[in-house]
Amino acid sequence: MADIRNIVVLTGAGVSAESGIATFRGPGGLWEGHRVEDVCTPEALARDPELVHRFYDLRRAALAGVVPNAAHLALARLDAAWAGELLIVTQNVDDLHERAGATRLLHMHGELRSASCASCGGREAWEDELPPGSGCTLCGAAALRPDIVFFGEMPYQMERIEAAVAGCDLFVSVGTSGAVYPAAGFVQMARYHGATTLELNLEQSAGSAWFDTTRLGPAGELVPAWVDEVLAR
Numbered sequence: 198m199a200d201i202r203n204i205v206v207l208t209g210a211g212v213s214a215e216s217g218i219a220t221f222r223g224p225g226g227l228w229e230g231h232r233v234e235d236v237c238t239p240e241a242l243a244r245d246p247e248l249v250h251r252f253y254d255l256r257r258a259a260l261a262g263v264v265p266n267a268a269h270l271a272l273a274r275l276d277a278a279w280a281g282e283l284l285i286v287t288q289n290v291d292d293l294h295e296r297a298g299a300t301r302l303l304h305m306h307g308e309l310r311s312a313s314c315a316s317c318g319g320r321e322a323w324e325d326e327l328p329p330g331s332g333c334t335l336c337g338a339a340a341l342r343p344d345i346v347f348f349g350e351m352p353y354q355m356e357r358i359e360a361a362v363a364g365c366d367l368f369v370s371v372g373t374s375g376a377v378y379p380a381a382g383f384v385q386m387a388r389y390h391g392a393t394t395l396e397l398n399l400e401q402s403a404g405s406a407w408f409d410t411t412r413l414g415p416a417g418e419l420v421p422a423w424v425d426e427v428l429a430r
């Protein structure tokens with residue numbers, strides 16, 4: 198590994214799999230029994246708000262029954278100890294990175310424990326069920342929806358992410374299939390700007406060819422070992 202100071206870690210559903218949260222592209226291409234298009238698009242929300250709200254209510258409630266695993270804890274350890282720049286960009290909408298203690302963290306696809314207003318764009322912390330038509334505390338509109346970035350919508354904080362990716366020396370991807378853009382393109386951007394790139398995943402992904410190195414195995418083993426290596430430098 199060349200000398201490194203600035204690190205970006207991109208995480209996906211695979212980092213939370215060992216905590217018991219289902220990945221998106223599981224057996225049969227279903228997410229918790231639903232086609233992703235039926236619960237993760239603006240059209241689905243408009244067509245059947247009860248179904249979509251209920252789906253995320255169940256996912257939100259399920260967070261109470263899961264805990265961070267060794268991969269989340271290792272990334273939080275890196276966050277606490279790393280003197281250089283670090284940004285953990287997660288595609289996950291669970292809160293396991295922050296519960297593990299990570300702070301230099303950004304949720305590009307939204308968060309289960311948050312609601313967003315379809316009228317004013319405001320966001321607020323949300324713990325309970327979120328029925329369609331719930332009122333926004335900022336603008337008063339009965340327009341709160343799950344704070345999830347659906348297909349066709351712009352992920353959060355893209356400018357900040359792109360600046361971090363362009364400025365990093367080491368880009369690491371953990372537990373993501375490389376199927377969903379723009380996140381799937383970050384590795385190409387990092388390479389273009391001269392970063393070393395490393396993939397940690399259970400199996401080869403759609404993006405594996407873009408990485409300098411791919412290590413295959415469960416995140417709960419690969420991530421702590423990699424963090425040990427980085428902190429030992």
Ligand code: OAD
Binds near residue numbers: 220233
């Ligand atoms: P996917 O379900 O597409 O991919 C999960 C990846 O994790 C796969 O490559 C698995 O092989 C790998 N994996 C599974 N278990 C693992 C383990 N224990 N350790 C390491 N890797 C493991 O999930 P994402 O790539 O995160 O978007 O999906 C990207 C986006 O698609 C999601 O954020 C979501 C979805 O539609 C939105 O919600 C907008």
